[in-house]
Amino acid sequence: MADLAPPTTGRWELWGLPPRAVTVVLAVEAAAVAFVVAGGAVPSSGDVGLAAFLTVLSVVHTELATGIERIRRRAAQTSYFDLSSVWTFAAALLLPPMLAAAVIAAVYLHLWHRVWRPAKVPLHRHIYTTATVVLAAGAAHAVVQQSGGLPTGAADASGVAGIALAVLLYVLVNTVLVAAVIVLTSERPGFRDLVGGWDDNTVEIATICLGALAAVALGSTPGLVALVLPPILVLHRAVLVRQLEEVASTDAKTGLLNAAAWQVQGTRTVRRVHRSRGTAAVLILDLDHFKAVNDSYGHLVGDDVLAAVAAELRSAVREQDIVGRFGGEEFVVLLPDLPPGPAGDTEMRAVAERLRQRVACMAVAVDTPDGVLTIGGLSVSVGGAAVPIDGTTLEQVLNAADASLYIAKRDGRNLVRFAAPVEIPTPRSGT
Incomplete structure (x- = not known):
């Protein structure tokens, strides 16, 4: 089930959150108690x-997967999806609210002790x-009860529909409540920060579907529920591999893609744009x-400043x-899927200038042994090039953008320049 990511500073303690966030947290907890x-x-x-x-x-599931979950929990950058939903959702379908809440409390108490x-x-x-x-x-x-309970046979369409609706509602309620707190405690969170990635939600829905199958098995042939454990453990390992791949592609200081991962994604995107006869642009800052x-x-x-600039760039595109x-x-x-013709050129130039201005207006507050220090006066030089005008491969467009960056630096810095047919002097040896 979705959860907030691990904290990075002490400001994440409850009473250090913004008052509105504290109000939402306490209201949700009070509503849960009142419901039970x-x-x-x-x-x-x-x-x-x-x-x-x-x-x-x-408990058996958590003990078998504890090592994997500890690694996943530490590696989570934003939201985190554990796989306990297989049991909490089964409890929701099979048990009255008070007992379902007791199972959930026991599941999360054990997770807290062993993982969190x-x-x-x-x-x-x-x-x-x-x-x-x-x-x-x-x-x-409530949804399953309204639809008549768990399916009793292959012809019980209302029971199957009730479970499908219960899956969606279970995900929706949890996602909205978690996203609400993220909105109130984060600066300009992205959509992925709020709801997680597509892969995360796919895994969550798959886990809940296993919970539904576990509930049906327990309702008819309880021994079959043991068959849920092998696939859920395999799912743990598959999710861990994907998450570690994501961590390996991320720059540790800024949270952006590292150079190798960016080039892989960029190459794939430029090929797609070229095949579709579309337009894209590359900016180097x-x-x-x-x-x-x-x-x-x-x-x-310096690392704090890099991280702040990275966040500013990410939020401005x-x-x-x-x-x-x-x-x-x-x-x-990389700016894919730009409008064709002059409109795409105009948008590329507008984005580059917006990024330059955003960095120039930054004031980065950093902690030092002498207290909080504000770093200002930052600027970037920007070079840009377009696909397919300045090249049809990522390497060609990068070279053109890099040449434009050289011109921006040469002309005085804190400038935006775009690819043009210019000859860049080759530095003489020894100079």
């Missing part, structure tokens, strides 16, 4: 036994996530006089634009 209390009918002994069985299955606390996740996040899952489970339970920042304030402050760190103080942006 309102559904507090005395459970049957059979339901209690089923709740205990689901809890045991969850070792990964140094704040307790208030764990409690909030548990509350969102309780409310999501309650919504799913180089921080002017960045060495002076490192020399004056140290490399740790479209979701589909590909932003990377090319090394040192150099960044690169």
